[in-house]
Amino acid sequence: MSQEKSTDGEESSAGLLNTKLVMTSSALFLGVLGVPTSFFAPEILEYYGTPPEGVEVLFVKAAGAMYLGFAILNWMARGNIIGGIYSRPVALGNFFHFAVVAVMLLKRLILESHSAIIVIAAVAYTVFACCFGYIISTGGQSCG
Template identity: 45%
Template sequence: MNTKLLLASSAIFLGSIGLATSFFPQEMLAIIDLAETRISVLLVQILAAQFMGFGMLNWMAQGNMLGGIYYRPVTMGNLVHFGVGAIGIIKAALATSNNTALWLAAVPYTIYALLFAKVFFKSPVKSN
């Protein structure tokens, strides 16, 4: 598996979400049908910082070999983030009636969770 492409694409994905939620927290809350309060806006902006930080981590790690024991913290962090995120988003989508945005978010989260699981449980192969 080309881990450089996986890390670069996930970095762009997470960075894009981070920038959008940082600059448009009220609109993001409206998309997922949550009440806009001072605390909810603050939590969305803190979440945006997490997305941008994780995106930057993935971008900076893309030149390194991932899988097996190599860069295990980066791989495990991504696996936990995308895996738990996918489960939470799917659970929320099943519990709500207006869930189109949630299902659209669940698709990339599930794909990235599966790809990072594959990288985590497989030994890396150094390309020539």
């Protein structure tokens, strides 16, 4: 595990440990979303009142594959210093994913629904978007 030098010459692993926590937790979060959406798309659509036929099932399964892809990416990159020059694309990809979905969920909360699942998802996506935004802006420094 590599460590960073602090301004007074002491070694510190705070940036690595905190980005590792963000990467690990986001990998687990996306994995938990990815497995059911990949394998139980018709049941998910039925639960939300959408007929499970045609292109809707395909889109839910594609979203599940994207979640699993990001989960694997984050899991495999969790030991890297994220946000620095080498892993900046990982941080940017995660930031844009979490930020765009957070905006969509928050808009839904404001305009339509206040269901518990939407509130929980909006909070989780907003927290991850803020963490990855902070990681990008500080070049991999701690996230909290």
